[in-house]
Amino acid sequence: MTDRWTAVRGLTTGPVVTYGAIGLCCLLFLVGPVSGLNASYGTGGTLLTAQTAHFERWGVIPSELLQGSPRALLTPLTALFVHGSWLHLLGNMLFLHVFGAMVEERMGHLEFALFYLGCGYLALLAYAAANAESGHTLVGASGAISGVLGAFLCLFPRTRVTSLYPFLFFLPLRFPAWIVLVFWFVLQWLAEAQSSSSGPGVAYLAHLVGFGIGFLYAWGRFRQAARVKAQAAATEGEGQP
Numbered sequence: 749m750t751d752r753w754t755a756v757r758g759l760t761t762g763p764v765v766t767y768g769a770i771g772l773c774c775l776l777f778l779v780g781p782v783s784g785l786n787a788s789y790g791t792g793g794t795l796l797t798a799q800t801a802h803f804e805r806w807g808v809i810p811s812e813l814l815q816g817s818p819r820a821l822l823t824p825l826t827a828l829f830v831h832g833s834w835l836h837l838l839g840n841m842l843f844l845h846v847f848g849a850m851v852e853e854r855m856g857h858l859e860f861a862l863f864y865l866g867c868g869y870l871a872l873l874a875y876a877a878a879n880a881e882s883g884h885t886l887v888g889a890s891g892a893i894s895g896v897l898g899a900f901l902c903l904f905p906r907t908r909v910t911s912l913y914p915f916l917f918f919l920p921l922r923f924p925a926w927i928v929l930v931f932w933f934v935l936q937w938l939a940e941a942q943s944s945s946s947g948p949g950v951a952y953l954a955h956l957v958g959f960g961i962g963f964l965y966a967w968g969r970f971r972q973a974a975r976v977k978a979q980a981a982a983t984e985g986e987g988q989p
Contacts, residue, residue, distance in 0.1 A: 765861045766848035770841050773829050773889060777837050780830070806830045807885035810876035824872040825865060830887040840889045847893075847900045854903055854970070863965065867895025871958035875951045886951055891958035898962030901929040903970060 781789040781798040789798040806826045813820045831837040852860040871891025876882075900907075907925045 761857075763849035763852045765857050765864065766844060766852050769829075769848075769864065769889070770844055773831065773837065773841060776829050777831050782832065783834070803830070803832070803885040803887055807887040808872050808876060809885055810879045810882040813873070813876045814880050824869040824876075827872060827887045828865070828868040828889045828892050831889070832887055836888055840893055844889065844893050844896065847896050850904055850907070851896050851899045851966075855899075863899070863962070864892045864896065867898075867958045867961050867965075868892030870961055871895065871954040872951075874957040875954040878953055886954070888951075890951065891954040894955045894958030895962030895965075897929055898959040898964075899966035900925060900962075902963045902966035 777783050779786055781795060781802050784795070789795050806823065807830060808823045808827045809820070813823060831840065848860075855863060868889060868891045871894065872886060875886060875891075904925055
C-alpha cells in the first residue's frame with residue numbers, strides 16, 4: 749500500500765473513479781460466466797461455450813478491430829471491464845487500488861477517467877496493430893492500469909510502496925515507487941521479448957504501451973503546470989518589499 753491518504757484527503761468525494769472502476773469490474777466478473785458463480789450459464793461444456801462467447805462479444809479481436817467496424821471499434825473500451833480469471837481480476841484491481849487514488853487526486857475525476865480509458869484504448873489498439881492477423885480475444889484492464897502506473901512513476905517517484913516479491917518468499921518490503929515500477933517495467937519488457945516469437949498470449953506489449961503513454965502524458969501535462977506555477981511564484985516574490 750502507498751502513503752496515499754494524505755494526498756487523497758484533498759478530494760472531498762474520494763477517488764470515486766478508481767473505486768467505481770474497481771466496483772464495475774468486480775460486479776461484471778461476478779455476474780458473468782467466467783466467475784463460475786452464476787448458475788444460469790450452466791456447467792461443463794455449456795459453461796465453456798458461454799465463456800468463449802462472452803470473450804468474443806466484449807473482448808478485442810485484433811483481426812476484427814483493424815477492419816474498422818463500429819462494433820469492433822468499441823471493444824477496446826468494453827474489454828477494459830472484462831477479465832479472464834479470478835487471478836487476472838484480483839491482480840489488476842490490487843494495482844489499481846494501490847496506485848489509482850493518488851493519480852486521480854492529482855488529475856481530478858474527469859481528467860483521470862478520460863486518461864484511464866484513453867490509455868487502455870491505445871494500449872489495446874497498439875497490441876492489435878502488432879498482431880493484426882490474430883483471432884485471439886484480448887480482455888482486461890491491464891493496459892489502462894499500466895498507464896496509471898506510468899503516471900504514478902512520473903508524479904510520485906519517491907513515494908514508498910509495499911511490494912511482495914516471489915523470489916524473496918513474498919516478504920512485504922517497502923521501496924520508493926521508482927524502484928518498484930522500473931523493476932515492473934523491465935519485467936514486462938523481458939516477458940514481451942520472450943513471448944514475441946510464440947504468438948499472442950499475455951498482452952505484455954499492451955502493458956508497455958500503456959505505461960509509456962501514462963508516463964509521457966503525466967510528464968507533459970504536469971511539467972508545464974509546474975513551470976507556470978514556479979514562474980508565478982517568482983513574479984510574486986519580486987514584488988515583495
